[in-house]
Amino acid sequence: MTAFTIAIVGAGPRGTGVLERLLAREPAADIHVIDPFPPGAGRIWRGSQPPLLWMNSVAADVTMFTDDTTVVDGPIRTGPTLAEWVLDHVDTLRADPELSDELERFTPGSFASRTLQSRYLGWVFERAIAGSRAHVHVHRARATDLSADGVVTLDDGSTIHADVVLLAQGHPDALASQRETELADFANAHGLTYIGPGYTADLDPSPVPASAPVLVAGLGLAFIDWMVLLAESRGGTFARSENGTLVYTPSGREPVLYAGSRRGVPYHAKLSYDIATARPPLPKYFTADAFPGDGPLHFRDEIWPLASKELAWAHYFELFAAHPERTTGSWADFETGLAEIEWESEELGRFVEQFVPKDDDRIDLARIDKPFAGVRFESLEDVRTHLDEYIETDLRRRADPHYSSDAAVFSALLSVYMTLGELLRHGRIPAHSVATDVEGWLHSFFSFVASGPPPERLEQLLALSRAGVVHFLGPDITFTAEDASFVARSAAHDVVVHAATFIDARLPVASIATAGDELLRTLHARGEITDIRATEQSAAKVAVDGHSRLITASGEIAGNRYAVGPWVAGHTWSSAFPRPRTNAGFFRHNDQLAAELLGHRNDREAHLESR
Ligand SMILES: Cc1cc2nc3c(=O)[nH]c(=O)nc-3n(C[C@H](O)[C@H](O)[C@H](O)COP(=O)(O)OP(=O)(O)OC[C@H]3O[C@@H](n4cnc5c(N)ncnc54)[C@H](O)[C@@H]3O)c2cc1C
Secondary structure: OOOOEEEEEOOOHHHHHHHHHHHHOOOOOEEEEEOOOOOOOOOOOOOOOOOOOEEEEEHHHOEOOOOOOOOOOOOOOOOOEHHHHHHHOHHHHHOOOOOHHHHHHOOOOOEEEHHHHHHHHHHHHHHHHOOOOOEEEEEOOOEEEEOOOOEEEEOOOOEEEOOEEEEOOOOOOEOOOHHHHHHHHHHHHHOOEEEOOOOHHHOOOOOOOOOOEEEEEOOOHHHHHHHHHHOHHHOOEEEEOOOOOEEEEOOOOOOEEEEEOOOOOOOOOOOOOOOOOOOOOOOOOOOHHHOOOOOOOOHHHHHHHHHHHHHHHHHHHHHHHHOHHHOOOOHHHHHHHHHHOOOOOHHHHHHHHHHOOOHHHOOOHHHHHOOOOOOOOOOHHHHHHHHHHHHHHHHHHHHOHHHOHHHHHHHHHHHHHHHHHHHHHOOOOOHHHHHHHHHHHHHHHHHHHHOOOOHHHHHHHHHHHHOOOEEEOOOOEEEEEEOOEEEEEEOOOOOEEEEOEEEEOOOOOOOOOOEOOHHHHHHHHOOOOOEEOOOOOOOOEEOEOOOOEEEOOOOOEEEEEEEOOOOEOOOHHHOOOOOOOOOOHHHHHHHHHHHHHHHHHHHHHHHHHOO
16 A cells, blocks of 8 residues: 655755655655755745845744644644754854854844855754655655645656655745836836846846946835845945944945835834833734624724734733833723724824823824825935935834834734634635735734845945935836836936936746746646636735635635645745744644645545545
8 A cells, every 4th residue: 555645846944844844744655856955945045046035033932843822733743943053053054155154143032144044944954854654755856736636746857656746845936027027128118127026046147237227116125135236245345434434445346226116115123122111912802702703804894803902902011011001091091992992083082192192102003004194305415315314213212122113013913913813714815805905015014114135234324314225216106118218207206317227126026827936837727727816016925724724716615735834825924944943833833734745645544534
């Protein structure tokens, strides 16, 4: 009798995480792991990428191991965080010339390079499979097809017959969209350069010319990567002046970047402190139980009001607990008012002002989301003055525990995502709303507030702005192709900027029908996989049921095919690396999946016995 066989397509952090949970159960099984990139790190975290790129999580906050806070059915298998692992292996790692400089300065609070993280992930994979009772077969190949009876075809010509298949394909490539194709054609026709969305490990900065103006769409994490690739990676240096300011000395090979986005500001720097007192007991209002019944929920009318109240509650909980001198009255009275007075009413506004007199201590989510809404600028110099001040304030705030309420809001955002996950699993959020409201607006808000770059990167951005290497375009920017050049305009001022080079600094918009990946396109064309897309511009992600099983185009559940990761609708909340000691959703989801996958062994045995 052949062994019970599982195939996992994709050996990045997610595929590796599920594999670890499978092996923790010591199954007698054959497990095939398929990925053309190194297992553990996979494509995004492969070692071969520019060395100056960093993670945006501090090393002490990254783990691939369950701990005693993790609530899972499978066994807990503890292991080191990234920081602990680096410190344990520092002597061996120092021998690697790519890492030796970084290791001189490394502390658990460091933002590790992606190269260092790739070493950790490779080790995690090796450790997971070492001594395992299951047979793990690694295929450095790409899966190109999957038949209904579980035959996986690889591009090296081999096939795998699996009882159950998990697709953990991570960040999918997308074929160029119509707009991207038009921009590329326009660039070709006029001798210009257009660089479309991409993953940093795959980006080639060499076509971007030195000293010439370059338009950059986006100020998120992809922009930060571009900033590194086009300035410091081209030989410029940062140094502290006598008064402590970071100063950039150009190499002369940098372009002149003109960068803008809808908000017009970069993502907030990562917080350098934690909650000052007790962790707020979350969730408070925004729980799955707060939505009785099983009907569809409206995001703006039902979900966001309660979710935003949760964020505000966490903010004030921390303010009253850690900084009582900035509040008046008792927390008990305040909490009662917050619970009883209509959310977002003028009455509530007046009530909060009574208890929290200073504007700076009150939370205003709309202002956080659009910091320059309604502001008019005179010139790009005026934009720069505002932006430099905004970034300086952000850097101060993100380093000063005076604002520890920001850390409580961060916790509440994670809690909101957990509840959203439950609502999604119970099918309470309609597919269209998952795509526009959750994957679209909320995820952008979350990334902006809670998933920004290391503070050092924003300091570097300021230094580049002062050195004239980066110019900010302001908010509400449109980029067009006109009269043989690329053009940027803002709704907030009258300056028009022309350039011969245009970079779309963002990740590709996920799409299954037009995925760069042949397996996904093929399954989609046959109707064996279906995607959810709200608008032409929004991501189209794979639809799964509450057990992570694929849903076919005709709405059937594919019994033995599962999908997980950032390319799966509703999974965005759990795509970051888990933080230690937080009962992270990553482990709970992986553990559940491992149990589901192994559950097919019983089906198979029952099937064999019945023959
Ligand atoms: C540029 C970038 C930076 C990030 N930085 C951070 C960070 O600092 N901190 C953080 O917490 N999160 C970060 N993230 C979030 C990211 O989602 C996770 O870190 C993680 O990479 C997700 O893991 P994954 O395994 O789901 O996807 P991936 O890492 O994308 O892995 C999926 C794997 O599937 C493989 N694959 C796809 N199709 C096939 C096929 N047909 N056949 C075989 N193999 C296939 C790919 O080669 C890849 O190795 C970042 C994401 C990006 C894109």
